[in-house]
Amino acid sequence: MLLAGCGGKESSGTIMVTGSSTVAPVVADAAKEYEASHPGVRIEVQSGGSLRGITDASTGVADLGMISRALKQDETAKLTAHTLAMDGVCVVLHQDNPVKQLDRQQLIDIYTKTITNWKEVGGNNATIVVANKAEGRSTLEVFLHYLGLDNADVKADVIVGENLHVIHSVVGNPHTIGYVSIGTASAEEKAGTPIRLVITDGKTPTMESVKDGSFPITRPLNIVTGAETSPAAQAFLDYLMSTEIHGIVEKHFFVPVR
């Protein structure tokens, strides 16, 4: 009975989506909606980093890959990127830290330990604790690209993995400076976590400044496809690229592109 109400036969089956842990929650929510309106379709969303998205999509292990950055030159031969949303990377501090804004040069100096005390950038007399992300994360790549630094230049006090680990490090030690996805930071700030999103180069990190392109550190959140895409996966991809998922994208504090 239910199956009879379903659309074309070509849109049934299991769709495998893997990759970036930043993109995964959006796709997982979208998948729930999609499954509800398309009985017979099962969508499996697994996170494991952008690189997994690249690998799985190019080897065909996954139908769709998720990456939280643009495709690199050598990747465009095998893969096509479809931009799902835009995100920014912003610097986060503890709410008790009086520093409200930093510019690019100050961030470079802090991350290379030329500046080591908060009072040098208008804060309290306290040693800065620099939190950096672990190797291979796109947040790290995007942030270092903005600063024009190689990871070997960065002198960190703490190396962390997930976005939430950065937030908890800042909450646990108020002298810590870290950087995370604006989506994650906004959601945490809204939930009452004592953090502050720092004004960077005079631009406030908000969904609006990401949308109009004025915020200096932004990145696309992409869905990537390999050489062949099954009809079922293509139908789900079309749904992801439609305006129907704007609500879901905004719920996760990312910026819809269409």
Next chain:
Amino acid sequence: MASSRNTSLSRSVDRVTGGVLGLLALVSGGMVLLILWHLFAGAWPAIEAGRLGAFFTDAKWQPGSQRDPQFGIVTMLAGSALVTLLAVVLALPVGLASAIFHRFYAPPLLERWNRRIMELLIGVPSVVFGFWGLMVVVPAILRIAPGTPGQSLLAGGIVLALMILPLIALTSQAALQAVPSFLLQAAAGLGLGRARTILSIALPAARGGITTGVFLGLARALGETMAVVLVCGNIPQIPDSLFDPIRPITSTIALEMGYATASHKALLFCAGLVLMLCTALLVGWISFRKNTADSAIGGA
């Protein structure tokens, strides 16, 4: 007639049971070999390319650097060793004290609850320990040592100590429980006090079991991942003090495995292999000790 049929029946049941049990034992042993093989296969590209040398000659670990990629594992071996030793140093006195209290001083009700709480502690998921460490232990360290990152060797040692504490306490309890009562009665007969009996009779007699507990704790601490990744700070360096961050091998694997490209990934597998080797040595040492201890008792 009837009885002989019964014996032959029970004999064939025995044979079947033995076969099934043997097969299951083979499966569990085979699993370890499968894991080892998988590790080795993952590590092979790096071994084949002769990059294992870089593990010990490179000074730093910065696999993602474009300008100067380095793959030195020594700082992380040191990190693993230091945080594991610190955990045992912290956990052993407390675990031993708890076991002695449990065996010689605690009233029955308290004894039962003490044991239950220890068993409960074993069941706490490691990510909970890690999160608790990040939210409670790290701020406490910051109060003692302001200006440090807080996430440090000390934080890792404390959290790991809590995780292996029940292991050491419960094995020590069992070892003390197994001390033959004639030894204790003889001590009482000689007019020794309780403290003297514990120190000179019970503890030396239980030494083998307590040591096994310590080694099990070492092995557990060495392999622990989720908790240390949250509280150690994960900077690959030889620490100058307890308040400096460190990075154990397990942290590196957890942080980077999902994000590593081909050659970097093979090196992470190598690191896993090295860790497995360390654990194997520890386990080997435990059974070696056990054998010599057993033969010593047998000889006496």
